Amino acid sequence: MEDHLSNLEKKSISIIREAKAQFKNMAVLWSTGKDSTATLWLCRKAFFGRIPFPVIHIDTSYKFPEIYEFRDRIAKEWNLDLAIAKNEEALKNGVSPEKGKLDCCTKLKTEALKSIIKKEGFDALILAIRRDEHGIRAKERYFSPRDEEFRWRYADQPAELWDLYVRPAEDFSHMRVHPILHWTEFDVWQYVRRENLPMNPLYLAKNGMRYRSLGCMPCTVPIPSNASNIDEITEELRTTTTPERAGRAQDKERAYMMQKLRSLGYM
Amino acid sequence: MSLPNINLVVIGHKDHGKSTLIGRLLYDSKVIPDQKLQEIRAELQSSGKNQFEFAYILDSLEEERRGGLTIDIVHTPFKSERRIYTIIDCPGHKEFIRKMLTGASQADAAVLVASAKEGIQPQTKEHLFLIKILGVNQLIVAVNKMDTIEYNEEAFREFSESLKKILSSLDYNDVPIVPVSALYGENVTKKSDRMEWYEGDTLIQVLDNRVKLPKPLSEKPLRCVIQDIYDFEGKKVTVCKVETGILKIGQPVTVMPTMEEGIVEKIESFGREAKESSPGDSVGIVLRGVSEIRRGYVVTGVAEKTEQTREFVAELVIFSDFTLRSGDIVTIRLGTCETKCKIEKILRKVDPVDLTVKEEEPESLENGEVGRIVFRALEPLYLEEYSDFPQIGRFVVLGKRGAVAAGIVLEKRG
Amino acid sequence: MIILAMDALDHNLVERYNCKNLMQTEHGQTDISDFELPRTVVLWASFLTGKNMEAEIPVETQWEFKLAPDKTFLRFFGSCLAIDVPALSLKEKNHAEERKLLKKYFDDKASLEDYDSLVWRNHEENKKDFFGSLGRFDLVVAYFDLADAIGHLSFGLAEKMSSVYVELEGIAREVKSSATDLTLVISDHGMKPVGRFGDHSENGFYSLNREWKLKLPKMTDFYELIKQKV
Numbered sequence: 081m082e083d084h085l086s087n088l089e090k091k092s093i094s095i096i097r098e099a100k101a102q103f104k105n106m107a108v109l110w111s112t113g114k115d116s117t118a119t120l121w122l123c124r125k126a127f128f129g130r131i132p133f134p135v136i137h138i139d140t141s142y143k144f145p146e147i148y149e150f151r152d153r154i155a156k157e158w159n160l161d162l163a164i165a166k167n168e169e170a171l172k173n174g175v176s177p178e179k180g181k182l183d184c185c186t187k188l189k190t191e192a193l194k195s196i197i198k199k200e201g202f203d204a205l206i207l208a209i210r211r212d213e214h215g216i217r218a219k220e221r222y223f224s225p226r227d228e229e230f231r232w233r234y235a236d237q238p239a240e241l242w243d244l245y246v247r248p249a250e251d252f253s254h255m256r257v258h259p260i261l262h263w264t265e266f267d268v269w270q271y272v273r274r275e276n277l278p279m280n281p282l283y284l285a286k287n288g289m290r291y292r293s294l295g296c297m298p299c300t301v302p303i304p305s306n307a308s309n310i311d312e313i314t315e316e317l318r319t320t321t322t323p324e325r326a327g328r329a330q331d332k333e334r335a336y337m338m339q340k341l342r343s344l345g346y347m
Numbered sequence: 348m349s350l351p352n353i354n355l356v357v358i359g360h361k362d363h364g365k366s367t368l369i370g371r372l373l374y375d376s377k378v379i380p381d382q383k384l385q386e387i388r389a390e391l392q393s394s395g396k397n398q399f400e401f402a403y404i405l406d407s408l409e410e411e412r413r414g415g416l417t418i419d420i421v422h423t424p425f426k427s428e429r430r431i432y433t434i435i436d437c438p439g440h441k442e443f444i445r446k447m448l449t450g451a452s453q454a455d456a457a458v459l460v461a462s463a464k465e466g467i468q469p470q471t472k473e474h475l476f477l478i479k480i481l482g483v484n485q486l487i488v489a490v491n492k493m494d495t496i497e498y499n500e501e502a503f504r505e506f507s508e509s510l511k512k513i514l515s516s517l518d519y520n521d522v523p524i525v526p527v528s529a530l531y532g533e534n535v536t537k538k539s540d541r542m543e544w545y546e547g548d549t550l551i552q553v554l555d556n557r558v559k560l561p562k563p564l565s566e567k568p569l570r571c572v573i574q575d576i577y578d579f580e581g582k583k584v585t586v587c588k589v590e591t592g593i594l595k596i597g598q599p600v601t602v603m604p605t606m607e608e609g610i611v612e613k614i615e616s617f618g619r620e621a622k623e624s625s626p627g628d629s630v631g632i633v634l635r636g637v638s639e640i641r642r643g644y645v646v647t648g649v650a651e652k653t654e655q656t657r658e659f660v661a662e663l664v665i666f667s668d669f670t671l672r673s674g675d676i677v678t679i680r681l682g683t684c685e686t687k688c689k690i691e692k693i694l695r696k697v698d699p700v701d702l703t704v705k706e707e708e709p710e711s712l713e714n715g716e717v718g719r720i721v722f723r724a725l726e727p728l729y730l731e732e733y734s735d736f737p738q739i740g741r742f743v744v745l746g747k748r749g750a751v752a753a754g755i756v757l758e759k760r761g
Numbered sequence: 762m763i764i765l766a767m768d769a770l771d772h773n774l775v776e777r778y779n780c781k782n783l784m785q786t787e788h789g790q791t792d793i794s795d796f797e798l799p800r801t802v803v804l805w806a807s808f809l810t811g812k813n814m815e816a817e818i819p820v821e822t823q824w825e826f827k828l829a830p831d832k833t834f835l836r837f838f839g840s841c842l843a844i845d846v847p848a849l850s851l852k853e854k855n856h857a858e859e860r861k862l863l864k865k866y867f868d869d870k871a872s873l874e875d876y877d878s879l880v881w882r883n884h885e886e887n888k889k890d891f892f893g894s895l896g897r898f899d900l901v902v903a904y905f906d907l908a909d910a911i912g913h914l915s916f917g918l919a920e921k922m923s924s925v926y927v928e929l930e931g932i933a934r935e936v937k938s939s940a941t942d943l944t945l946v947i948s949d950h951g952m953k954p955v956g957r958f959g960d961h962s963e964n965g966f967y968s969l970n971r972e973w974k975l976k977l978p979k980m981t982d983f984y985e986l987i988k989q990k991v
Contacts, residue, residue, distance in 0.1 A: 087627065093617070094574070094629045097586055101575040101642055101683070125617040128579055128631065177931075225749070244680050248748045293920060301778060301923035333956030338867050340960050341913065344800055345820045347864045 085271055089122065092259040095222055095245070096126040096206065099257040102247050103204035106133045107163070109193075112150050112280055113294045115208035118268055119260055121277055123206065124158065134163040136196060136205075140188040141171055142296035150280045157278075165196040177298045197254055204255045210268070211261050223247075224256040266317055273310045284308050351560050352424075352431045356483065358474040359460030364491040368460050368529035369434060370401030372551070375536040376425040401529065427536075427551045430560075454478070455561040456485035458554075463506060463526070464495045467513065475517050485558050486514070486522050489550055493542065494528040500544040523557050525550045564626035567591035569600070569648035570736055572682040576640060577631065584615065584631040585640055590738040592648060594624040594632070602637055603645045603729035604655045609637035643684030645729050645739060655727040658691065658760040663744070664717045667751035671712040671720070671744075679722075680750070681730055681742035688728075691721040719757070732756050762838070762943045762991065763895075763936060764902040766808075766846060767929055768801060769909035769959075770948035772966045778926045782933035783946055788968035792979045793950055799961040801909070802826055804949035804980055806848035809833035811984025814848075824853060834987045838900040844890045845904045855883045859910055866914065873914060880910040888932065895940055905929065912952045916959025937970070943990070944970045949980070 100106060108123055108131065110116045123131045137151055155162045167175075170187040177184045197205070223245040247255060260268070272279060282291045289302040307313040341347050359365045373379055424433045435454055457478050461467055475486075488510060496502045507524045514522050526534060526542055527550055533539035536551045548556065569592030577584045598611045613633040614621045624630045634640065647653045665671065675690045696706040697717045712718040733740030733755035743750035772790045775783050793799055796807070796815055802823040806814040810833050818826050828848045835841045835849075843850040862879055865871035884907045891903040908925050915921040936944060946969075951962040967978065973986070 089617075090627055090629055094588055097574045097629065098683075127577065128584070128615065129618060244743050244750065246680060246743065246745060246749045249745075250747045298927075301927060303919065333958055334867070337913070337955055337958040337960070340955075341863065343798065343820075344961065345802070345823050346860055346913070347867070 085267065085274060088260075088263055088267055089125075089271070091262065092119075092122050093126045094243070095257065095259045096123055098245055099204050099206065099223070099255070099259075100127075100132075102245070103255060105200070105202050106204040106206065107136050107200070107202045108133065108206040109208070110135050110137050110151075111208075111294065112137070112147050112154070113208075114272055114277075114279060114283065115210065115260065115268055117154070117277055117279070118271055118275075119206060119208040120158070120160075121275060122259060131158070131160060133161070134200070135160045136163050136165055136193070138189050138192050139164050139166045140184075140192075140296050141166065142177065142188075142298055144282060144294065144297050144300075146280060146282050147294060150278070154278055163196065163200070165192040167192040167195070177296070202254055204257055206257045206259060208260055209258045210263050210265070222258055222261055224258065226253050226256060266314055269310055269314045269317070279310075283313065285312075350426065350429065350431045352433055353554075353558055353560065354433050354435055354455045355554075356435045356454035356457045356478060357460060358457055358478065359471065360462070360465070360468050363460050363462035363465060363468075364529050365460045367401045368489060368491055368527070368535070371529040371532055371535050372425045372432075372434075374401055375532065376427065376551075378425050427555050429555050432554065454483050456487065456554075456558045457483045458550075459486060459488045460491050461488060461506075461510065462492045462495075463490050463502060464492050466506070467510065472513060472517070475514075475519070479517060479519070484519075486519050487550070487553055487557065488514075488522055488524040489529075490524060490526045491529055493526045493533060494531055498526075498528075498533075498539075498541045500542075503545075523547070523553045525553055564591045565593050567736075568651050569594060569598075569646070570731075570739060571632075571646040572739065573640065573642055573644045573646065574629070574683055575642055579631070582633060583640070584633060585646075586629070586631050587646060589624050589626050589628045589630065591626055591736060594628075594630070594646075596622055599649045600634070600646050601649050601653060602634075602640060603647055603653050604727045605639055605644070606653075606655070607637050607639065608649065609634045611635075643682070643686070645682065653729065654759075654761075656724065656730055656759045656761065657727060658721060658723050659728075659730065659756050660694070660719065660721050660758040660760065661742075661754040661756050662697075662717065663712070663720050663752050663754040665712055665714050665744075665752040667746060667748075668714050669744075669746050669751040670714075671718075671752070672710060676725070678745045679742045679754075680745055681728075682739045684728070685745070686728060687725045688722045689725065691723045694719040694721060720754075721760070730756055730759070732759060762900050762945070762987075763940060764900070765933065765936065765944070765946045766805065766902060766904040767908060767946060767948050767966075768904065768906040769912055769950060769952050769961065770929065770946070770966045771908070771951035771962065772964060773951065774922060774926055775966060778923060778930070780926055780930040780933070782937055783926075783930050783968060785933075785937075785944065785946065785968040785970045787972050787974070788946075788966070789975065790951075790977060791947070791965035791967050792977045793963065793965055795979065795981070799950040799963075801949055802847045804965070805846065805904075808947070808949070808980045808983055809835075809846075809849060811981050813981060818848075824851065824856065834984050835900065835902075837988055837991055840898045841900045841902070842894050842898045843902045843904075844894070845887050845906075846902050847904065849902075851904075852883070852886075855886070856906070859883065859906075863913065876914060877911060880907065884928075891932075892935070895936075905932070908948075908952070912959035914958060916952050917954045917957035945983075947983070 108120060110120055120131065120135065135155070154160070167188050170191070175184055175187045225248050271277070280294060282294055284290055285306050285308050288304060288306060290305045290307060291300060291302050294300065305316060307316045338347065357365055357369060424431050426432065459471065459475065461471065490503060490506060493503070503526050510524060511522070514520070525547060526545055528539075529535060533541055534545070534549050536549055538549055539545070547553070570590045571587040571594060572590055573585055573587045575586045577586060594611060594614060596611055596614055599608065600611060601608050611632055612635045614624055615631040616624060616628060621630070663671075671677070671690060671693070673690055673693055676687055677690065678685060678687050693709055693712055695704050695718060696709045696712060697719065698705045709718070712720070729739075731740045740756040742754050742756070744752040744754065770783070775788070793804060795813055796803060800818075800820070800823065803815045803818050806818060806826065806828060809828060826848050830836065830841070830849070833849065835843070845852045845855070859876075859879060862871050862876045866873065866876050884905060887903060887905055891901065894901055908929065911921060911925050933946060945967065947967045948965040950965050952959040953962040965980065967975070973990070978986070
């Protein structure tokens with residue numbers, strides 16, 4: 081395990097340094113969750129203890145108080161150049177999840193990010209995305225360009241060959257850099273443990289419930305669990321049926337589902 | 348204790364039982380979990396096949412790996428008592444080239460699967476030629492489908508003789524040739540009693556005994572690719588990745604392409620000072636005696652004489668909407684170096700499907716085509732041949748939206 | 762009376778996510794065992810008419826099938842509004858678009874994001890129509906296919922489904938706090954996981970803000986029940 085984590089780490093740091101070498105105005109996105117905190121840590125290692133670019137926190141104002149507390153504490157401890165992205169105008173107009181979740185996420189998250197990118201002129205963003213998170217993430221690359229409309233043209237992406245990460249010359253607004261793309265959820269927890277990284281208390285069980293991921297308060301639901309430390313969390317991960325089962329099984333399910341949907345008249 | 352790993356590339360026509368042989372190797376070495384075998388049996392039954400098909404194992408694993416990656420190589424391990432063999436599967440010609448170019452690992456040895464009944468196909472020769480270029484010098488031949496010729500000794504000997512002629516013309520000598528039947532498991536992992544006339548070893552024994560372990564990357568000469576220079580506490584720290592060799596404190600080095608000599612004063616690895624660094628490590632180093640250091644340069648050992656290169660020959664595949672003509676100036680990215688090169692001459696255009704020469708000295712090369720090209724760097728460059736140092740022997744050609752073509756360096760011309 | 766027709770709302774998930782407002786005063790499962798295939802249009806048509814409509818609605822034309830309102834329990838009310846209700850007032854364009862993207866997803870020509878965005882957009886539209894009509898009609902039947910549409914592709918992803926249920930629970934809460942009408946929350950069938958996907962399951966969900974003391978009611982029972990109680 082030791083070697084495995086170190087190999088993951090080396091590749092991630094190599095990617096982060098590559099991004100710094102190619103882009104003039106970089107920033108890293110931080111949600112205070114375990115993945116982005118681990119990514120911040122990797123950035124610190126890459127640049128010998130200090131992160132020489134801004135750390136962006138998208139503040140929807142609906143986050144858990146524990147998230148704000150954690151954010152401010154770590155920002156001080158690690159001497160971070162914290163940049164808070166907040167869509168003040170939308171909040172003034174009363175945008176909230178009750179009035180429409182899609183609208184709320186779009187205005188308070190996506191647009192807040194867009195405006196800070198435009199305002200500061202960031203040309204590269206480091207994000208803590210992993211391939212094993214969702215289906216379409218599997219098509220992501222280590223260096224993933226966003227065009228002028230901030231769109232990700234995944235069907236049309238340029239090839240990523242070997243470890244030669246390239247910056248497009250045109251139709252480009254910013255590059256998304258994903259240094260932990262090849263890590264699994266399990267790897268991240270092992271790394272958190274090995275490096276003794278600070279962890280948001282929301283991840284640990286309280287009253288038989290804990291949060292598997294940290295979103296905004298009104299829209300994040302805890303899962304029933306008694307895992308109160310990292311070992312228990314990783315054990316829980318190993319034993320619960322994860323919906324994303326690889327390979328053959330997935331194809332079979334897909335074929336079955338298509339057939340079912342046809343028989344029900346959907347397709 | 349972990350077994351040493353050998354990367355194998357299996358070449359041969361699909362109809363000659365390549366997939367069956369791979370499936371058989373996996374099955375016999377018991378690396379396939381029971382549950383998977385049951386799944387495969389169930390699938391075969393539901394599509395009306397009664398006999399267990401070994402080729403299906405490979406198909407099944409391939410699908411599992413395809414995941415979301417658009418360019419992929421199937422890495423499938425099987426084992427013997429002494430080693431773990433990872434098969435880098437190259438299913439077809441066209442894909443072969445792209446996969447060869449984009450492959451993560453280099454093969455240490457190749458297994459050629461030929462059919463006793465069908466004989467050698469024209470593509471086989473080209474396949475062999477290509478893997479020779481890639482620096483694969485160890486070759487084993489498995490003459491498959493012996494069951495279809497009743498395990499006949501004379502047919503095998505005749506076939507072996509004609510094979511040996513072809514092999515030596517390609518500079519493959521002393522190649523072990525093993526008669527097998529992948530379908531019935533004869534001579535693959537178990538000695539066959541249907542071929543008593545054959546006194547040699549089984550395929551797996553030949554792999555164990557005849558294939559030498561690759562030289563570990565750390566034993567190769569030192570090559571460190573420079574990523575960036577940081578100003579840290581008043582000092583200049585060079586951040587680089589060790590590709591081959593070992594980097595040690597106090598080691599004298601030569602920086603290419605400037606050919607300046609210096610000494611490694613300090614090595615820093617993730618917040619800790621280190622005495623040495625090995626392949627795969629990304630470290631910060633302080634060099635003494637070097638006046639000019641830049642991203643794109645490479646730190647090498649002083650022992651071997653590394654040279655600058657201006658002209659080189661490369662095999663190139665274009666995979667995007669891009670046309671290349673003699674006289675064009677392109678920007679290539681090799682390691683961390685981005686530099687301009689002139690297309691001096693397009694030597695020939697190769698058909699990516701059957702690898703035959705389509706045209707000598709064509710005027711241009713387009714999307715989907717493979718060609719052999721002479722490049723001339725506008726500034727002194729440092730690179731290596733792909734078969735020696737793949738990490739600094741491969742490059743991409745840059746277009747407006749990113750990489751448009753991929754190439755491997757075949758020959759340095761000075 | 763207010764009827765929240767929530768397609769594929771699943772009893773197990775309502776309980777797991779502790780959706781108190783969806784559960785109301787009395788809640789339970791519905792019996793749809795009389796039907797061969799748990800088809801959405803068939804189930805809702807049968808709910809509306811009190812008759813098993815399976816034989817009368819062929820799969821090929823099901824989305825165009827329309828019932829005359831006086832053949833349904835709507836006839837027992839003065840003024841009625843049916844928002845996007847299958848077999849009655851289905852927003853055919855919206856649903857056809859959803860089905861088109863569903864097919865594209867399986868053809869690898871559309872992303873999950875595209876599909877989900879469209880489903881949520883249509884959902885917001887129905888929500889607007891619904892909340893805008895409260896207090897103006899004797900009967901409002903509002904249909905929401907969020908759980909079904911999202912569930913077909915993402916039932917196995919806990920985070921996806923929890924946000925769907927949080928949303929539906931929110932609608933139920935809003936209704937509770939702004940209306941005193943007899944409120945029936947009902948689904949046509951539940952959902953069961955097929956890996957990450959979701960297939961229709963055997964029982965639907967129902968709940969009321971009055972005590973009717975029902976025991977595993979059939980989808981077709983509601984016609985008579987409404988007729989009697991109203």
